[in-house]
Amino acid sequence: MTDATNPAENPTHELSTWGVGPWPGGKDAWPDDERLDPELLEHGDTRNVIDKFRYWRMDAIVAELDKSRHPFHVAIENWQHDMNIGSIVRSANAFGANTVHIVGRKRWNRRGAMVTDRYQHVVHHETVADLVAWARSANMPIIAIDNVPGCVPIETTPLPERCVFLFGQEGPGLTREAVAAAEQVIEITQFGSTRSINASAAAAVTMHDWVLQHVYGRGPAANTAG
Known part of the structure; x- marks a missing residue:
């Protein structure tokens, strides 16, 4: 044994x-x-x-x-040089994301990436409109992650196999333009007193939920398959 x-x-x-x-x-x-x-x-x-x-x-x-990257992408708004971006890139590498898209400022804090950005495809878009144009050309829906009016819980929502998960800045969250550009807005259910969880933590939870649904066949995507 x-x-x-x-x-x-x-x-x-x-x-x-x-x-x-x-x-x-x-x-x-x-x-x-x-x-x-x-x-x-x-x-x-x-x-x-x-x-x-x-x-x-x-x-x-x-x-x-x-040879084995998953078909989901991760996008992050970068208007305030958010230190969480590096951690999100590291999680994207860990969960096999296809590509990370930086929206806004081209320069971002790489410290949290722990050099995983060397192995992860990272591209830049000047504006949200540029990201939207790319996503449409790739026939890939944008799924925003934020707890705003009209959002639905990730725990009961099937995630598309091919999609772009869009995250906002730590604190202010997604811009109105980003929310408007999304096909769907999803929240991560919370049970404490804090209004929101850390942006990099939210990204990791979201990517892991995608893995549970599409790699392990667990969750709402599996429950609605038949």
């Missing part, structure tokens, strides 16, 4: 949390694999990547991720 708490016996647990050293045995023992980076093999790999990608070149990792 395997021990689920032992990462050596459970492949879902990462073995090299803090990275790995040089490839054992020196250069003579290096694998013959063009995806691997000679510098990482020689000096070790302490990057924020899963064990599968240890020693891999950055472009090789991106190419591998491109």
Whole structure:
């Protein structure tokens, strides 16, 4: 019987949390694999990547991720240089989002991304109208996430398989233009006294809910399938 708490016996647990050293045995023992980076093999790999990608070149990792990215996109309004954007990019990488769209200011605070933006497709749109034009050309509905009048709870709402999840700034939330551009506005049900949850937390909850519905077949999307 395997021990689920032992990462050596459970492949879902990462073995090299803090990275790995040089490839054992020196250069003579290096694998013959063009995806691997000679510098990482020689000096070790302490990057924020899963064990599968240890020693891999950055472009090789991106190419591998491109084979399995999910068909949902994430868009974030960036009018106030919101520090949450980096964290949202990191979550988008973790949940396999196709692309992250930055709307507004082109420069954004990358600190929270923990360099995951190197492996995640990130594009920029000057205005909400530009994002809307792109979404229409891609035949992809915009789903806004905010607790405003007329919104529906995410817990009971089927999420489209192909869509753009649009998030606003920490504090003011989505602009009126963004809400008006959305095909649907969804809220994350809350049970405490706070008016809203952190923007990056809301993004992570939303992406995970999409995964539950479309990868694991759980939730309202599955319940309405038959």
